[in-house]
Amino acid sequence: TQLLEQSPQFLSIQEGENLTVYCNSSSVFSSLQWYRQEPGEGPVLLVTVVTGGEVKKLKRLTFQFGDARKDSSLHITAAQTGDTGLYLCAGQRGTSYGKLTFGQGTILTVHP
Amino acid sequence: EAGVAQSPRYKIIEKRQSVAFWCNPISGHATLYWYQQILGQGPKLLIQFQNNGVVDDSQLPKDRFSAERLKGVDSTLKIQPAKLEDSAVYLCASSRQGDQPQHFGDGTRLSIL
Numbered sequence: 001t002q003l004l005e006q007s008p009q010f011l012s013i014q015e016g017e018n019l020t021v022y023c024n025s026s027s028v029f030s031s032l033q034w035y036r037q038e039p040g041e042g043p044v045l046l047v048t049v050v051t052g053g054e055v056k057k058l059k060r061l062t063f064q065f066g067d068a069r070k071d072s073s074l075h076i077t078a079a080q081t082g083d084t085g086l087y088l089c090a091g092q093r094g095t096s097y098g099k100l101t102f103g104q105g106t107i108l109t110v111h112p
Numbered sequence: 113e114a115g116v117a118q119s120p121r122y123k124i125i126e127k128r129q130s131v132a133f134w135c136n137p138i139s140g141h142a143t144l145y146w147y148q149q150i151l152g153q154g155p156k157l158l159i160q161f162q163n164n165g166v167v168d169d170s171q172l173p174k175d176r177f178s179a180e181r182l183k184g185v186d187s188t189l190k191i192q193p194a195k196l197e198d199s200a201v202y203l204c205a206s207s208r209q210g211d212q213p214q215h216f217g218d219g220t221r222l223s224i225l
Contacts, residue, residue, distance in 0.1 A: 004154075033213075042116070042203050042216030043155070088154050098143055098210030099168055102154030 003027060004091055006103035013079055014111050021074045021106045023089035030094040032065055032072045037086040037105075079110045113138060116217035118204050124223045130192040133220045137185070137206030143167075145214060146179055146189050147203040155203055161187065162210060191222075199224045 005024045031050040035043035047056050049065035056063045062075040086107050090100040117136040125131050137144050142163050147155035160167040164184040181187040201221050205214040
């Protein structure tokens with residue numbers, strides 16, 4: 001059973017388009033993180049959201065944590081070829097002391 | 113600061129053989145994690161150390177996997193004997209403390225023939 005469900009699993013778009021990736025769970029998380037992973041490399045942390053309803057922006061990327069802290073979304077505006085990669089959400093539960101549960105990831109391909 | 117170092121980068125072995133991976137965390141990071149990432153999936157935590165003690169190994173297949181962090185710095189993960197389903201990327205991560213951001217190494221890609 002996947003604790004964190006990401007959708008879509010695959011996304012293929014043209015440069016300049018907008019996209020949204022979703023991360024959903026039936027469980028409450030104390031924080032949720034988004035990572036980007038490129039082939040042959042480890043995941044790199046993009047953002048951590050901790051407060052229900054929180055919205056964070058990182059240049060063209062907008063991250064939102066659901067009010068109930070069970071879901072999150074990543075929106076990319078005007079995608080660029082450099083955004084291509086695997087996007088992972090990961091949740092940390094209140095008592096887990098650092099233990100992260102990852103979603104299965106969304107593979108994003110941005111075509112020129 | 114130097115990142116998390118892992119070696120080897122690639123390893124190919126036959127099933128039933130043994131293999132070991134090494135990880136050197138970022139200096140000063142007390143918490144170290146080993147993850148298994150099967151192709152097409154997100155990383156799955158295998159074991160978490162706080163200094164040289166185990167915090168969580170609930171998802172470690174203990175009949176064949178073992179890990180140690182004897183001096184609270186670098187760590188090794190061993191598989192003995194390997195099975196076909198162990199083919200994956202093994203990622204090491206570290207953080208200053210358990211509730212701090214995790215920094216990942218580039219992983220070891222293991223192929224079992």
